[in-house]
Amino acid sequence: MSNLLKRAVDNAGTGLAVPIAAALMYKLQQMHESGQLQSLLEYAQSTQLQCNLLTGVLAAAALAVVLLYRVLNPGRPVYLLDFAMALPPEDWKFPRRKFLLASACNPDFTKDDMEFQERIVFRSGLGDDTTCPPWLMGHPFFFDMAHARLEFEVTCFYAVEQLLNRTNITPKQISCVIVNSSLFNPTPSLAAMIMNRFKMSSSTINYNLGGMGCSASLVAIDLARKALQLMPNSYVLVVSHENITNNWYPGQDRSMLVPNCIFRANGAAMLLTNKASEASRSKYYLKHLVRVNMAGSDKGYSCVYQTEDDMGDIGVRLSKDLTGVAAQALMTNLTRLGPLVLPLSEKLAFAANMVKEKIYGRDKKNPYIPNFKAAVDHVCIHSGGRAVIDGMQKVLKMDEDETEPSRATLYKWGNVSSSSVWYVLAFIESFKGLKAGEKIWQLSFGSGFKCNSAIWVANRKIKFMHPCWEDFDIEKMRLELADLNRMVAEERAARRVEGRATHDE
Numbered sequence: 001m002s003n004l005l006k007r008a009v010d011n012a013g014t015g016l017a018v019p020i021a022a023a024l025m026y027k028l029q030q031m032h033e034s035g036q037l038q039s040l041l042e043y044a045q046s047t048q049l050q051c052n053l054l055t056g057v058l059a060a061a062a063l064a065v066v067l068l069y070r071v072l073n074p075g076r077p078v079y080l081l082d083f084a085m086a087l088p089p090e091d092w093k094f095p096r097r098k099f100l101l102a103s104a105c106n107p108d109f110t111k112d113d114m115e116f117q118e119r120i121v122f123r124s125g126l127g128d129d130t131t132c133p134p135w136l137m138g139h140p141f142f143f144d145m146a147h148a149r150l151e152f153e154v155t156c157f158y159a160v161e162q163l164l165n166r167t168n169i170t171p172k173q174i175s176c177v178i179v180n181s182s183l184f185n186p187t188p189s190l191a192a193m194i195m196n197r198f199k200m201s202s203s204t205i206n207y208n209l210g211g212m213g214c215s216a217s218l219v220a221i222d223l224a225r226k227a228l229q230l231m232p233n234s235y236v237l238v239v240s241h242e243n244i245t246n247n248w249y250p251g252q253d254r255s256m257l258v259p260n261c262i263f264r265a266n267g268a269a270m271l272l273t274n275k276a277s278e279a280s281r282s283k284y285y286l287k288h289l290v291r292v293n294m295a296g297s298d299k300g301y302s303c304v305y306q307t308e309d310d311m312g313d314i315g316v317r318l319s320k321d322l323t324g325v326a327a328q329a330l331m332t333n334l335t336r337l338g339p340l341v342l343p344l345s346e347k348l349a350f351a352a353n354m355v356k357e358k359i360y361g362r363d364k365k366n367p368y369i370p371n372f373k374a375a376v377d378h379v380c381i382h383s384g385g386r387a388v389i390d391g392m393q394k395v396l397k398m399d400e401d402e403t404e405p406s407r408a409t410l411y412k413w414g415n416v417s418s419s420s421v422w423y424v425l426a427f428i429e430s431f432k433g434l435k436a437g438e439k440i441w442q443l444s445f446g447s448g449f450k451c452n453s454a455i456w457v458a459n460r461k462i463k464f465m466h467p468c469w470e471d472f473d474i475e476k477m478r479l480e481l482a483d484l485n486r487m488v489a490e491e492r493a494a495r496r497v498e499g500r501a502t503h504d505e
Helices: 001-035 036-045 050-072 094-106 111-123 145-167 188-196 213-230 254-262 296-303 322-341 344-360 386-395 402-412 417-432 474-504
Strands: 079-085 174-182 207-209 235-240 268-273 284-293 304-308 314-320 377-381 440-444 451-457
Touching: 079 145, 079 417, 094 111, 111 254, 111 474, 145 188, 145 235, 145 268, 174 188, 174 213, 188 207, 188 235, 207 213, 213 235, 213 268, 213 284, 213 440, 213 451, 235 304, 235 417, 254 314, 268 417, 284 322, 296 304, 322 344, 322 440, 322 451, 377 386, 377 402, 377 451, 386 402, 402 417, 402 474, 417 440
Parallel strands: 174 207, 174 235, 377 440
Antiparallel strands: 079 268, 079 284, 235 268, 284 451, 304 314, 440 451
16 A cells, blocks of 8 residues: 555656656756757856856756657557457357256266255356357267367457448458457467457467466557557557367366356457547547556465366366455556546545554554545456456445446357457447547456556547447346345355354353
8 A cells, every 4th residue: 555655656756747847848948949948058157167067058958858758658658449259159048957957967966966066056147148159068079179269260350240340441451369268268269369360461470378367458558558669650450368168177176166157258359449530439448458467476386276186187277366456456457546536636635645644553354445536437357257347346435336347248159268358348339338538447367376457548438338238238238137136145144143153052
């Protein structure tokens, strides 16, 4: 938290230096036009003041130029021209009961194993419209490379095609392709598959990011942003995906069974550019991107870990340290993001809280969190599960309306990994709409452990019904989630009563 105050003070210093530098430049210009500067320099040359005076004037002028250049030229702007989501075919629908029937095909699962999966799938916030490749729904099952590639083609080729058609950009206009997929990384790469399918130019460069987890889409956006600083007048295509076929776990280790229960088919395609001519029709521009990586910590590195179980089956294990690591990563990210986006009133409130903590000590159970709702208009939380969204709602003091886009994404599409923040934004565009100047905060978490934030600003009024949200019944979702919340609350109350009774005995 002390870093937040330090960053705020640092920014305040820059804010004071810039107008001072501007005033100095203006004064030097006036002196030059009046001839005073020339007279002063001639006098300095005839006296011992020459070195000190010339050095001072030149240093001040250089400082003014550097500060003004940094403020007026922060780098090439990065625009999000548009984005599109995967829309798997109707026969990919995977209702919860169908998932349980598919799991029951595994002869190794015990009754307890099935009951565990049933609890997860019915309490995690998923509905019955999520999608999954049909070759994972029952005998025969296919987990091979060919079917994993087919899953990527069905989901991501569709998203890219929709995006190019909507923006009227041809494949040969794209300068760079970036694909992120954590667990499925064939050769040639997925980025090469995109280039081959759409017959892109031989001058197009590509990057394929693997093993980056559910926060990888914003990592890819960061790479695109940096590429656009070096490539003038360019388009960069970013594709985010997590493969279900390649990641299906056939074993019985419960710490590795959770992804089967909640991860579903997904894909997102985003087109970014730095072309000034595209500014007016672009949907957003990227204001800030803050990344936090806890891989230097053993717990952070291993809390989400792909490995073999005791029987040799490969899956992703979630450790008991995950919640604590995620909380630490979030707090670090908020500490770095705060000075960039919070209004002055919130910075002052935070400073007052720091003084209070120095006097009375820090409240570890209820740490002070600035009001980020004062800095942004919409929040896109990674839809990793009901508990994830509940936790973010509590920490950020959000109401139900503000978290509904993330809950709707989880309900309609399941945990769609790194692409979830784009499904959430698509929901906001489809049902809420945005005004020019409104700020969107995308907040994602993932293995490593990473917590990433992106702040986008709407360039114009936006209201667009994405195909992935057409015919979505919001009221049905609200009723089902309300029933789920009541059921969970009743179960918790019953456990508390049982615990007290056991204690009394």
